Amino acid sequence: MHNPLNSSRSALLSRREMLRRCSVGFGSVAMAGLFGRNAFAESAAPAPHFTPKVKNVIFCFMPGGVSHVDSFDPKPELVRLAGKPMPGAIEKTQFDSVGNLLPSLWEFKNRGQSGLPISDLFPAIAECADDLTVIRSVTSPSNEHTQASYAMHTCFPFAGHPSAGAWIHYGLGSSNRNLPGFVVVHPKGGGMPNGGVGLYSNGFLAGENQASLFHTGESDVIPAILPKDGQRIQGLKFDTLANLDNEFLRNAPDSAVEAAIRSYETAGRMQSAVPEVCDLRGESEATRKLYGIDSSVPATAAYAQQCLVARRLVESGVRFVEVPTCFGPSDKPEAQPWDQHGKMTEDHPKMARQVDQPIAGLIRDLKARGLFEETLILFAGEFGRTPFSQGKDGRDHNPQGFSVWMAGGGLKHGISYGATDEFGYRAVENPCTLFDLWATVLHLLGLDHEKLTYRFGGRDYRLTDVHGTVIKSILS
Numbered sequence: 001m002h003n004p005l006n007s008s009r010s011a012l013l014s015r016r017e018m019l020r021r022c023s024v025g026f027g028s029v030a031m032a033g034l035f036g037r038n039a040f041a042e043s044a045a046p047a048p049h050f051t052p053k054v055k056n057v058i059f060c061f062m063p064g065g066v067s068h069v070d071s072f073d074p075k076p077e078l079v080r081l082a083g084k085p086m087p088g089a090i091e092k093t094q095f096d097s098v099g100n101l102l103p104s105l106w107e108f109k110n111r112g113q114s115g116l117p118i119s120d121l122f123p124a125i126a127e128c129a130d131d132l133t134v135i136r137s138v139t140s141p142s143n144e145h146t147q148a149s150y151a152m153h154t155c156f157p158f159a160g161h162p163s164a165g166a167w168i169h170y171g172l173g174s175s176n177r178n179l180p181g182f183v184v185v186h187p188k189g190g191g192m193p194n195g196g197v198g199l200y201s202n203g204f205l206a207g208e209n210q211a212s213l214f215h216t217g218e219s220d221v222i223p224a225i226l227p228k229d230g231q232r233i234q235g236l237k238f239d240t241l242a243n244l245d246n247e248f249l250r251n252a253p254d255s256a257v258e259a260a261i262r263s264y265e266t267a268g269r270m271q272s273a274v275p276e277v278c279d280l281r282g283e284s285e286a287t288r289k290l291y292g293i294d295s296s297v298p299a300t301a302a303y304a305q306q307c308l309v310a311r312r313l314v315e316s317g318v319r320f321v322e323v324p325t326c327f328g329p330s331d332k333p334e335a336q337p338w339d340q341h342g343k344m345t346e347d348h349p350k351m352a353r354q355v356d357q358p359i360a361g362l363i364r365d366l367k368a369r370g371l372f373e374e375t376l377i378l379f380a381g382e383f384g385r386t387p388f389s390q391g392k393d394g395r396d397h398n399p400q401g402f403s404v405w406m407a408g409g410g411l412k413h414g415i416s417y418g419a420t421d422e423f424g425y426r427a428v429e430n431p432c433t434l435f436d437l438w439a440t441v442l443h444l445l446g447l448d449h450e451k452l453t454y455r456f457g458g459r460d461y462r463l464t465d466v467h468g469t470v471i472k473s474i475l476s
Contacts, residue, residue: 053476066381068401074117085101098390121352131363132414133406139432149199152382153200161201172447187305295357378404385397417474433467435464439469
C-alpha cells in the first residue's frame with residue numbers, strides 16, 4: 001500500500017525552510033509597500049487594552065529644571081523665613097553650595113475660576129489655569145542632568161532603555177501610515193538636551209519604535225527626505241534595492257532585517273507627507289500670532305514653530321510628539337537651558353518668554369479645533385530647584401519634590417495634586433514617582449502599564465519596571 005509519508009522528501013518542508021520562506025514572504029509584503037506596489041495584506045495594528053481617553057501626547061520638555069517654587073508651587077513660608085538657614089537635614093546637592101532660604105522671585109496669584117495659583121513667570125499659561133492639572137509632588141531618582149533626563153524619559157537613570165514615546169508606539173502603533181508614530185520636533189541650530197538622542201531611543205524594542213527627529217526651519221525637515229532624482233530614476237533604484245534585499249532575506253532571514261524594511265517603508269511614504277505636514281505657510285495670520293511665530297525674540301519664534309508643528313502632527317495622527325526647549329537665555333543653543341544656578345531673576349524670565357506664549361497658544365488652538373479632549377500635553381523638566389539659594393539669586397537641583405503639569409482629555413482641570421513641605425523641598429503628600437506619572441499617561445492612552453511588556457534578556461520589561469500606580473484622583 002502506498003504510504004504518503006514515504007513520498008520524496010523534496011515535497012516536504014523542514015521547519016528551517018518553512019521559516020525562511022515565511023520570512024521572505026513577510027519581507028516581500030513590506031517591500032511591496034515601500035516600492036509602491038499593492039501589498040497582500042496590512043499587518044494588524046496594536047490595540048489599546050481598554051477605551052482610551054486621549055489619542056496623542058505632546059511632551060513639552062524643559063531641560064535644566066524649571067523652579068517649581070517660582071512657578072507652580074507657592075510657599076509663603078519662604079517669604080516669612082527669607083534669608084534664614086534651611087531647617088532640618090539637607091540632601092547632598094549637585095554643587096554643595098547651600099545658601100539661605102530664598103523666597104519666590106515672582107508673585108503668585110490665584111488664576112481663573114479654579115483659583116489655581118501660578119506665578120507671574122508664566123503670564124500666558126496662567127490664563128489657561130482652568131485647563132491645567134498640576135502635580136506638585138513629583139520625585140526623581142537623580143539630581144544630575146543626564147541621569148535625571150533619562151529617568152524622565154525612560155524611568156531609568158541610564159541609557160539603554162526605550163523612551164516613553166517608543167513604548168507608546170510599540171503599544172499602539174501609528175494611526176497614520178505615512179508618518180512615524182514618535183517624533184521629536186527640534187529647531188534648526190538648537191542644542192540637544194543632556195543625554196542626546198539616547199533620550200528618544202527605542203532601546204531594546206524594534207528599531208521602528210525609535211523617534212524620528214524633525215528639524216524645523218530647514219528646507220529638509222529630515223536630512224535627505226526629499227528625493228534628489230526624478231521619479232523614473234528613483235523607481236529604478238527601488239527595483240534594484242528590492243532585488244538585493246529579497247536575495248539577502250532568502251539567505252539570511254532575520255527579524256532585525258524585517259524591522260529595517262518596515263522603517264524603510266515608512267521612510268518612503270514620508271517623502272511627501274513630512275514636508276507637507278511641516279509646511280506652515282498655509283497657517284492663518286491669526287494662528288501665527290497666537291503661537292508667536294513672528295516674535296522678535298528668535299528663541300520664542302523657534303519654540304512657537306515647534307509647537308505649531310506639534311499640533312499639525314497630532315492632527316495628522318502622530319501618537320507622541322516631543323518639543324524640547326533648545327536655546328538658552330541668550331538665544332544660543334544649550335543642553336540644559338533652564339539650569340540657572342545664578343542670575344535666575346535675569347535668565348528664568350528669558351526662558352519663560354521662550355515657551356509661555358507658544359504653549360498657551362497650543363492649548364487654545366487645540367481647544368478651538370476640537371483636539372484638546374483627545375490630546376494630552378505634559379509639561380516637565382527633569383527635576384525642580386532648591387528653596388535655598390545658590391549664590392545671590394540662583395537655585396541648585398532638587399529631585400526631592402517638584403511640579404509638572406498636564407492638560408487635555410481625561411483629566412480634572414484647574415486642580416493641584418500632591419504637595420511638597422512648607423519650603424518646597426521634599427514631596428510629603430501623595431509623592432509621585434516617574435513610574436506613577438508614566439503609568440497615568442499610559443492609562444489615558446488606554447494602555448495598562450502592567451500589561452505593556454516586552455521580553456528581553458530573559459525577563460518581561462515594562463516602561464514602569466515593577467512599579468507605578470495610576471493617579472486615579474486626577475482623572476475625570
